[in-house]
Amino acid sequence: METIEREFEFAERTSKKQPFDKRLILHMLDQIELGVPRRDLMEQYGVSELSLIRWMKKFGRQPIGPKRYTTELKRSVIRAVQDGMS
Numbered sequence: 001m002e003t004i005e006r007e008f009e010f011a012e013r014t015s016k017k018q019p020f021d022k023r024l025i026l027h028m029l030d031q032i033e034l035g036v037p038r039r040d041l042m043e044q045y046g047v048s049e050l051s052l053i054r055w056m057k058k059f060g061r062q063p064i065g066p067k068r069y070t071t072e073l074k075r076s077v078i079r080a081v082q083d084g085m086s
Helices: 022-034 038-045 049-059 071-082
Strands: none
Touching: 022 038, 022 049, 038 049
């Protein structure tokens, strides 16, 4: 399957003190959700890792942080291991 790359326009920063364009932030978050490595986006757009993580927490649709498993799921995994599953 071929992905279609569409033109993306955003306001370039003129100084490091100027905030990033929100359209660019949302575009980067969409790219992360599509599977583009964060390192590639950081290099391409000149974003720090900390900024990217903050944006993911603030604007992202995917939860950030440790996964939480229900007690029921934990018990089913323990039963499967006890029954010989690795």
